[in-house]
Amino acid sequence: MSIVATQRRRLGTRGRAVEMIFVYLVLALACAIVLYPLLWVIACSFRVSSGLISSSLIPSRPTIANYRRILTDPNVNFARWFFNTIKVSALSSAGALAITTPSAYAFSRMRFAGRRLVLISFMISQMFPSFMAIVALYTLLGWIGLIDSHLGLILLYTGGAIPFSIWLLKGYFDSVPRSMEESAMIDGATKFQAFTKVLLPLARPILYVVGLINFIGPYAEYVLAQSVITSGSRWTVAMGMRSLTMSSQFATDWPVFSATSVLTAIPIVIVFLSAEKYIVSGLTQGAVK
């Protein structure tokens, strides 16, 4: 082995060590930036409400008073908000899934007049600022008596989820080979049976993804919720939290707000991280092919 080659290799290992240190530093810094706000708010949630908030991550006199308060104080009715939120999100997600799965099947497996027009219209409708629809939606909901009702809000979330869900489901169905459905149909299955008994079990991952995305979306949505819901007893978590940040007692109430943030975020973080692989691949499949 020549001296030059050995030298180059030695330089290489030293360069590599420097590079590794640099990579660890970058990752550590990024993790610190990500974690600080989260740990800070968790720390705040165990702090005494006094208006004096420290930036340290360890509360001097930890207390669970804030959690006790948001679960018992009728003015900060977190349990109620949380129940409302789960109800609205779960039903919206189930509704969207039930409506869009058969449609996505038709768009993926059948060819018919108007197919391209509808798919493109769905895509274009997503680019429209959703705000534009609010006046009309409010008027329409008022007509059928669904203002200030969870059903009205669920209808809006379900409807709004349609275009995106169809595109996501169709993309996945397209990637499932048709041969299995075809052989089922040769064995006498109807087209509908081929869809429910053959394709749907194969497409289970994307069904979870679409269900989860349509659950997470409404879970912390604020703008539509506040334009439909008025009564405090029907508030969702996002509306309740917003009312705390708008309060004149913002600084004093910060620990209480922090406690609601923590309780609101934990279920979604757990769900998201446990299904991360599926959600990320579901959302990026169209992008990276």
Added chain:
Amino acid sequence: MADAGSVHPVPVVAGALSALLAGTGQLYAGQRKRGIAYLATEAAFVLALFTVLRGPLRGLITLMPTGRFVDSRHILIVGILAGFVVLAYACFHVANIADAVRTASRVQAVRRPGAIVQSASTIRRQAGVLGGANLAPYLYIAPSLVSAFFIIIVPLVFGISLAFTNYNLYHCPPAGRFDWVGLANFVKLLKPGSTWRGQLDMVLAWNVTYAALGTVLAFAAGMGLALALQTHGLRFRRVFRMILMLPWAVPATVSIMVFLGLFNTSFGPINVLLRSLGHRGVPWFQDRFWARTSVLMTHVWISTPFNMSIVSAALQSIPEEVYEAARVDGASRWQVFSKMTFPLLMSVVSPIALLTLAGNFNNFGIIYLLTGGGPAVAGSKGAGATDILMTWVYNLGFQQLQWSTASALAVLVFIFVVVFSMINFRLSGVLSQLKQEE
């Protein structure tokens, strides 16, 4: 033979007949049942046009209160629904013309001397219900179509219509009523030198800056972290990745409100820390520059994990041999990155990057919840220093009840985003892929 029509029907004549009156072309070609069905549908529609649809359509044109509807918004919505019925009928009529031409040419073909004799029922069967269309796909998509029609399409058309009215504080139903004003709102917004135009330019400039900077910064951060996570021999990769994904996992509304506290000028830890270092603190939400900075910082914090995932997925799609080939050729690591990895990466992720850019253009949540568009700008008619078009539109509508101006602005935003996205789709080939599928 049961068919009484012309023995050798000419397709063009059949088409012309059906264009004048639906079904007559089919009758002329000898398809009696089909012709009568089309004719009856047309009769029913014309009847509806002069009875049920008449009031709503007139309402759509005049927006004047009628017997049943007084509120301008109700008149407009009912009018739009009636308009859709007319549109649907127009489609039916066109289909009827095409069907007449098709039927006539089929009949002509089988009756040509020497052609195999076919019964009328065979011709009918070949033509099928509604000109050979299969109804099954429409049953599958009906629930989505109906819901999307009422929850997305009608409200959007209504929203667009408002841009051509004078719906504002002084013409506000149910007490007042609004009217069509043509392009007045657009003229007001776009006329050079006007106050509105000044505001629009200011907001648009920041909006473009925000979308571009936000996208580029979050993408750069995401790419850097994705590359760092890809490093060979990295330990705790899964732990790092899980922590870095957290901003995506936490609901954005929650994160934004937490940042509201983080940046708070009196108790926020950033300023507390700065003060303990002897600095007098940063006026995060009071100063134009710092408010914009806080918005961008929050944006990058929230959006980086998404970009990181995209880049990670794209990096995995680049085959290992590419790197090895470059290494064998003696390329330095920087050369490998700048000449190979980065271009390959961009070719894969640029469609989604452009799509996020379009999305960030309307990224409402962060600015609405964090700064509310503020701080106020001296001499402005409501638009604040961090207002992007959408938050400005929202305030114009919900706070100042300037619904018509707000809607006109939203239409401008829509045109901008659609044009941008269409170019993007064309470049990325989504539309041609759809065409190929058929």
